[in-house]
Amino acid sequence: MKLYKTDAIVLSDSDLGDQDKIITLLSHRYGKIRAVAKGARRLKSRFAPAMQMLSYVTAVLYKSKRIEVDTFNECKINSSFLGIRNELLRLAYGYYSIELIMKCVHGAETPPFLFDLVLKILFLLEKIPKESLPVLMRSFELRMLTILGYRPYLAGCVECHQKVEKNRRVFFSGYEGGILCANCSKEKRGKLVSFETIQWMKFLRTVSLDKLANLKLSHRVSEELKIIPKSYIPHRVGEEVLSYTFIETVQALETEVETAKKTSSPSTETRVSWIDQE
Amino acid sequence: MYTVKSINKLVKEFSNLPGIGEKSAQRLVFFISRTSKEYGKRLIEAIREVMEKVKYCSVCGSVTESDPCPICQDRTRDKSIICVVEEPWDVFVFEKTGKFRGLYHVLGGAISPTKGMNPQDINIGGLLKRVKTHKIREVILATDPNTDGQATALYIAKLLKGRGISVTRLGMGLPVGGDLEFADEDTLSHALEGRRAM
Numbered sequence: 001m002k003l004y005k006t007d008a009i010v011l012s013d014s015d016l017g018d019q020d021k022i023i024t025l026l027s028h029r030y031g032k033i034r035a036v037a038k039g040a041r042r043l044k045s046r047f048a049p050a051m052q053m054l055s056y057v058t059a060v061l062y063k064s065k066r067i068e069v070d071t072f073n074e075c076k077i078n079s080s081f082l083g084i085r086n087e088l089l090r091l092a093y094g095y096y097s098i099e100l101i102m103k104c105v106h107g108a109e110t111p112p113f114l115f116d117l118v119l120k121i122l123f124l125l126e127k128i129p130k131e132s133l134p135v136l137m138r139s140f141e142l143r144m145l146t147i148l149g150y151r152p153y154l155a156g157c158v159e160c161h162q163k164v165e166k167n168r169r170v171f172f173s174g175y176e177g178g179i180l181c182a183n184c185s186k187e188k189r190g191k192l193v194s195f196e197t198i199q200w201m202k203f204l205r206t207v208s209l210d211k212l213a214n215l216k217l218s219h220r221v222s223e224e225l226k227i228i229p230k231s232y233i234p235h236r237v238g239e240e241v242l243s244y245t246f247i248e249t250v251q252a253l254e255t256e257v258e259t260a261k262k263t264s265s266p267s268t269e270t271r272v273s274w275i276d277q278e
Numbered sequence: 279m280y281t282v283k284s285i286n287k288l289v290k291e292f293s294n295l296p297g298i299g300e301k302s303a304q305r306l307v308f309f310i311s312r313t314s315k316e317y318g319k320r321l322i323e324a325i326r327e328v329m330e331k332v333k334y335c336s337v338c339g340s341v342t343e344s345d346p347c348p349i350c351q352d353r354t355r356d357k358s359i360i361c362v363v364e365e366p367w368d369v370f371v372f373e374k375t376g377k378f379r380g381l382y383h384v385l386g387g388a389i390s391p392t393k394g395m396n397p398q399d400i401n402i403g404g405l406l407k408r409v410k411t412h413k414i415r416e417v418i419l420a421t422d423p424n425t426d427g428q429a430t431a432l433y434i435a436k437l438l439k440g441r442g443i444s445v446t447r448l449g450m451g452l453p454v455g456g457d458l459e460f461a462d463e464d465t466l467s468h469a470l471e472g473r474r475a476m
Binding site: 012017018043044046049050053054077080082085087088091095096098102242243246249250253254257260261 | 297392393397433437455460462465467
C-alpha cells in the first residue's frame with residue numbers, strides 16, 4: 001500500500017454499509033478518484049464534514065494495489081464554499097457544475113489545469129453577482145469542453161467548412177458538434193442562432209474569468225447560449241445533465257417570488273406552477 | 279453441483295434486501311435453517327404483519343398502522359408547528375427525545391438534482407397544502423445536515439416565504455462528546471451562530 005497526498009474537490013458520496021462512505025473526488029494530480037471514508041456516516045466522524053459534495057479538501061489516501069478504490073487516511077477542509085451552500089440558486093449551479101465533471105471526466109487522465117479551472121469556478125460561484133451566474137456557467141462549460149477535447153467546432157460549417165459570415169443565417173447543432181451553414185442545416189437540422197451568439201461562444205472560451213461579472217449579454221444571446229447545456233453537452237456526453245432542470249426550477253421560483261414581492265402585499269403567496277396544477 | 283432448492287430460493291430473496299450480498303444472505307439462511315421452528319414462525323409472522331398492517335399516513339406521510347397516524351390524531355399535540363423530515367424513521371428519532379410536541383411532515387426523500395430527484399419528486403406539494411388549509415405558525419426544517427438536505431431546506435424556505443409563517447432550520451453545531459480541535463469551519467460557524475446565554 002502506498003500513501004499519497006492531494007488537493008481534491010468532493011464530487012459525490014454514497015453509503016457503504018452502516019458506517020462508511022464511498023467518495024468520488026476530482027483531484028489535482030490524479031484525476032477522478034474513488035475512496036472509502038471509514039466511519040464517515042457516524043455523527044462524530046472526523047471525516048464526515050469533509051465528505052460533503054462541493055468541499056475543497058486536502059486528502060491523504062492509501063492506494064491499494066489490489067482494488068481500484070483507495071482509502072482515506074486524513075482529510076482537511078480548505079473550503080466548504082458556504083456562500084454556495086447558503087443560497088439556493090448558487091447551490092443549483094454548484095450541483096450542475098459537479099454533475100458536469102462527474103459525467104465528462106473519466107479516470108485518471110485529467111490535466112491538473114482542469115482541477116484549477118473547477119476550483120476557480122467554485123470560488124467565483126460563491127461571490128459573483130447572481131445575474132452573472134449563467135454567463136459564468138457557459139464560460140465554464142466551453143472551457144471544460146475545450147480541455148477535455150469536446151470543443152464545439154466554430155470556425156465554419158461542420159459539414160462543408162464554409163466560413164460563417166455576419167449577414168448569413170447560422171445554425172448550431174449539438175448532434176453535429178458545431179455550426180452548420182443554411183444549406184447543410186436543411187439535412188442536418190440545426191437550431192438557428194445569431195452570429196453574435198457564435199462570437200460570444202468563442203469569446204467565453206478565452207476571456208479572463210475575473211472579467212465575467214462585468215459582461216452584459218443580450219436576452220437573445222443568453223437564451224441561444226442555452227443550446228450548450230441543453231443540446232451540445234448531452235450529445236457529447238451521451239446522456240442528459242439532470243441538474244440543469246433544477247436550475248430552471250429554482251430560477252422560475254425566484255422569478256415568482258420576485259413578482260409576488262413587486263406586485264402585491266408582502267403576505268401574497270408565491271404560486272408554484274407544478275404544485276398549483278395538482 | 280449439489281444445491282438445495284428451498285435454500286437457494288431464500289438466499290435469492292434475502293440478497294434483494296439493501297446492503298445484503300449473496301454471502302450475507304447465505305449466512306442468514308443457514309442461521310435460520312439451524313434455529314428453532316418457533317423462531318422461524320415468529321419471523322414469518324412479523325414480516326406478514328408488517329406487510330399487511332403498515333401503511334403511509336395520508337396527512338403526514340409517516341409509517342403507521344392506522345390512517346391518520348396516532349401523532350396526527352393526537353389532540354394534545356400542537357397542531358400549529360410542523361417538523362419537516364426526510365424519511366419516516368426520522369420521526370421515530372424525534373419521538374425518542376420526547377421533546378417535540380408538534381406534528382410531522384415526511385418528504386419521502388431529499389432534493390438531489392444530480393440523482394434526478396427534483397422538488398416534484400418529493401412530498402412538498404402535501405406540505406404546501408397543509409400550510410394553506412391549517413393555521414400553521416412554524417415550520418421546522420429538519421432535513422439532513424448535508425448538501426441535499428440543505429438544498430431541500432432552502433427550497434422549502436423560499437417556497438414558504440411571504441406566507442406569514444416562521445420557518446426555522448434545526449440547529450447545527452458541535453456534537454456532544456466531540457473535540458473542538460477536529461471541528462470544521464462549517465460546523466464551528468453554525469455553532470457560533472447558534473450560541474446561547476448561560
